[in-house]
Amino acid sequence: MLKPHHIAALKHIALLGGLHESVILTSKQLGIALGVSQQTASQRLLDLINDGLISRDIISRREYVKLTPKGMEVLRREHADYKRLFEVGKKLLLKGTIVSGLGEGAFYMRQKGYKEQFKKKLLYDPYEGTLNLRLSSSDISKLDIMRQSDGIDIDPFESDGRTYGGAKCLPAKIANIDCTIIMPKRSHHSDIVEVISKQNLRGKLGLKDRDIVELSVFL
């Protein structure tokens, strides 16, 4: 289990330059920086190595540490949280028409592996269904921007022997109702976006196929 003080140590290493290169770091230095003893700092480093968040090399009697891709990912998510807090108001307007899904949206929404992550990361329990929107052609290029922006990551998982893919979530609003755009990580580029919400959007807004709606997405 990854704890806040591990993230703090990881962040310190990253700020020293360990995000991009190997940096010399003794456990004593780390201890001073974090306000703990050398022994504790040493243990923190071991924990981080154990969790695969940093790698360590000894080159000519000096210890070099460097973040692994997994470690970077942890910090990138922290960053995404802070961006959500302080960089709100960057928004994109999407326009599209309602289309029917094949019901797979609801199937995925029922999977425990997703439901738990939604609750934890989106901070609400979504309605078990998705609203599918076919974007107007002039807005399709905005999908690239959305893919590039950070968003909230949903991790892939396995269940009953099959694999469920990861996704990226972006907070949005449709007719003043809070919702979330969910973009599968390894989907083929498409002109359809899926929207989930605490409520049944289709019912609540009285939407039917071919209706045109506008959606604000917050990057």
Added chain:
Amino acid sequence: MLKPHHIAALKHIALLGGLHESVILTSKQLGIALGVSQQTASQRLLDLINDGLISRDIISRREYVKLTPKGMEVLRREHADYKRLFEVGKKLLLKGTIVSGLGEGAFYMRQKGYKEQFKKKLLYDPYEGTLNLRLSSSDISKLDIMRQSDGIDIDPFESDGRTYGGAKCLPAKIANIDCTIIMPKRSHHSDIVEVISKQNLRGKLGLKDRDIVELSVFL
């Protein structure tokens, strides 16, 4: 002493909306979110209140929490750290074709009110002309991102009884030459970007209308 797990709790409250308003939060909910017991979460809340990072009110038997200015400041510092880590050297690639302006670019570049600001804020004296680029359609939506990013502000001013509008500048590179994208603040959305540089880019790069060029923009 403020510990990492206090910051984690503070961040969670902020993400729930406590940055801007009072939000209902029970110690049980907080405990679940942080992966600790109700009792521990209760203690965390008390610590945060004690440190003056959040305030708590009881309204009709519900407890509302909200960050204090001091609490916001703590998170803002965290945010600044992550920005240093991830928001240096973020760049966007633009592709477009060279088009002719109507010479107004050069007119504006000659205005003392602009020239002085360029010198002071861009740290160089731009060539008195602009290179105009019509973006490829797939890159037009990147303009939104550029408008929302911070950039360097050029202030509006008055001279000879007329008003000259403000603009936002973004550092860029074209064929490895440093340049600056200048975006008028109150322009109608357009697919054309204007580029200025110390040198006469058109001459230096031997560009003519309809040539296709790539531009890196640093956000």
Added chain:
DNA sequence: ATTACTAAAATACGAGTAG
């Protein structure tokens, strides 16, 4: 329903120190 107290259990910490 809550919050939060007390006491026991679990965990983390740092001193001493080996390698």
Added chain:
DNA sequence: TCTACTCGTATTTTAGTAA
């Protein structure tokens, strides 16, 4: 020097429970 082990102690956490 350094890292990182053991182990006694301090702190933190949680269960039980009162308010």
